[in-house]
Amino acid sequence: MSTQLVNRSPDLKRLRDEGYDIEVLQSGHLVVRHIPYVSAEGVVLRGTFVTPLKMAGQRTAPPDDHTVWFAGEFPCHADRSPMDQINAGATQQVAGEIVTQFVFSTKPASGAYADNHLKISRYADLLTHAARAIDPTATPKVFRPIPADQDDGPFHYYDTASSRAGITEVGRKLELGKVAIVGLGGTGSYVLDLIAKTPIREIHLFDGDTFSQHNAFRSPGAPSLEELDGEPTKVGYFATIYSKMHRGIIPHPAYVTGDNLEQLDGMEFVFLCVDKGAIKRVIVEALEARGIPFIDVGMGISLVADQGLRGQLRVTTSTPEMRQHVWESERIPFEDPPGGNDYGLNIQIADMNALNAALAVARWKRLRGFYIDHEREHFSTYKITLNGMGNEDQL
Amino acid sequence: MSKPEKDDDHGRDKEFDIIINAQPFTVQGDEITYQQIFDLANDGSWNADTSLTITYSRGHGNKPEGTLAKGGSVKLKKGMIFDVDPTGKS
Numbered sequence: 001m002s003t004q005l006v007n008r009s010p011d012l013k014r015l016r017d018e019g020y021d022i023e024v025l026q027s028g029h030l031v032v033r034h035i036p037y038v039s040a041e042g043v044v045l046r047g048t049f050v051t052p053l054k055m056a057g058q059r060t061a062p063p064d065d066h067t068v069w070f071a072g073e074f075p076c077h078a079d080r081s082p083m084d085q086i087n088a089g090a091t092q093q094v095a096g097e098i099v100t101q102f103v104f105s106t107k108p109a110s111g112a113y114a115d116n117h118l119k120i121s122r123y124a125d126l127l128t129h130a131a132r133a134i135d136p137t138a139t140p141k142v143f144r145p146i147p148a149d150q151d152d153g154p155f156h157y158y159d160t161a162s163s164r165a166g167i168t169e170v171g172r173k174l175e176l177g178k179v180a181i182v183g184l185g186g187t188g189s190y191v192l193d194l195i196a197k198t199p200i201r202e203i204h205l206f207d208g209d210t211f212s213q214h215n216a217f218r219s220p221g222a223p224s225l226e227e228l229d230g231e232p233t234k235v236g237y238f239a240t241i242y243s244k245m246h247r248g249i250i251p252h253p254a255y256v257t258g259d260n261l262e263q264l265d266g267m268e269f270v271f272l273c274v275d276k277g278a279i280k281r282v283i284v285e286a287l288e289a290r291g292i293p294f295i296d297v298g299m300g301i302s303l304v305a306d307q308g309l310r311g312q313l314r315v316t317t318s319t320p321e322m323r324q325h326v327w328e329s330e331r332i333p334f335e336d337p338p339g340g341n342d343y344g345l346n347i348q349i350a351d352m353n354a355l356n357a358a359l360a361v362a363r364w365k366r367l368r369g370f371y372i373d374h375e376r377e378h379f380s381t382y383k384i385t386l387n388g389m390g391n392e393d394q395l
Numbered sequence: 396m397s398k399p400e401k402d403d404d405h406g407r408d409k410e411f412d413i414i415i416n417a418q419p420f421t422v423q424g425d426e427i428t429y430q431q432i433f434d435l436a437n438d439g440s441w442n443a444d445t446s447l448t449i450t451y452s453r454g455h456g457n458k459p460e461g462t463l464a465k466g467g468s469v470k471l472k473k474g475m476i477f478d479v480d481p482t483g484k485s
Binding site for chain 2: 335347385
């Protein structure tokens with residue numbers, strides 16, 4: 001179905017976002033399925049409305065006809081008496097593969113329906129009201145999943161969350177062509193979980209690691225024992241999951257090194273989520289040379305005997321407008337953190353990985369203008385014990 | 396007979412009770428430097444090359460919160476809280 005026609009037509013968009021099961025046929029007919037109604041036997045059945053659409057260029061125009069066609073048995077009130085007041089004849093109509101048996105007619109007080117949402121919902125309400133007397137859960141708003149056209153955005157199914165909230169247009173500020181996540185550890189995997197739900201066209205994942213049992217406890221989702229046994233690469237494991245929703249997840253099962261930096265060419269933004277410091281310096285220099293904006297994240301958590309855990313999360317932002325703080329104020333650690341991945345010395349907790357990732361993604365969204373930005377900080381810290389954020393290097 | 400204490404503390408350094416990484420310390424002087432915080436917080440796993448993020452909170456009114464850079468210092472206040480961590484894990 002043409003998602004573009006629906007998106008351009010406020011009445012069709014509203015029907016879809018409210019959960020009606022709509023389809024627009026090639027012939028220009030609007031089909032609305034799953035309309036609950038009461039049959040002559042007093043049983044709740046589901047029928048289909050069909051109506052020709054009047055068009056004004058690429059979007060719908062107000063309907064010039066207040067009637068609607070119906071495929072199903074003739075609907076009744078809850079007491080099984082037929083709804084004679086809307087009966088406009090048992091005239092068969094054909095639309096594509098659908099054959100309708102009845103025509104209904106009821107005019108609104110104004111004399112004409114101003115749009116297809118008013119028209120369809122009026123008829124749907126009439127039939128559903130009777131059905132609800134028998135089955136209180138009956139509704140035409142079924143929210144059937146709607147696949148998106150191949151050439152209509154990066155998702156397999158349309159982002160109706162943004163549509164229902166009215167933020168699709170501001171969401172277009174996030175429509176970058178290519179974004180990279182370097183490092184799919186705890187924080188990188190949560191970054192992926194969040195940006196896979198934005199309309200970035202391609203999301204490139206770089207990591208040479210295998211996904212192990214301990215990684216499951218600081219990643220989004222919940223793998224099965226069988227999935228862990230498969231010893232997937234981190235990028236392969238996450239690409240499989242997020243490709244269910246997003247068409248452009250591209251795994252690269254190897255570390256970014258000084259020898260393959262050309263992989264970063266053409267990236268419009270990079271999330272740096274790696275532990276190793278030395279490679280960070282190489283990557284940061286490469287990103288600066290290519291004029292690519294990026295965010296580097298990192299955390300440090302320690303266990304205090306007899307008390308509990310404490311620590312900090314860090315988000316460092318670097319863009320062509322602001323680079324020098326990274327070097328002059330040492331805002332990115334360029335040597336390996338103490339302890340590496342040694343047992344007992346690498347404390348990362350899922351909620352802190354998620355928070356660090358969410359802070360990084362929200363910062364990127366402020367850079368893009370999706371969120372308003374009053375702070376324009378390029379270095380921020382979150383202190384766990386204080387539940388406090390600190391911002392520095394404001395532009 | 397000893398003189399009553401005066402507000403100006405000629406010849407006596409002030410002492411401040413502060414918290415560094417959830418541990419209490421009593422430190423002397425008006426200010427504390429990056430290096431002093433480093434030394435107090437270091438349990439032996441850090442050396443001169445270790446990159447640390449040092450932040451403070453509950454400091455003095457005009458800038459009660461901030462980050463300490465290498466070579467920097469901040470005015471002490473009773474009850475100040477310092478967080479000192481390498482922030483490289485992802």
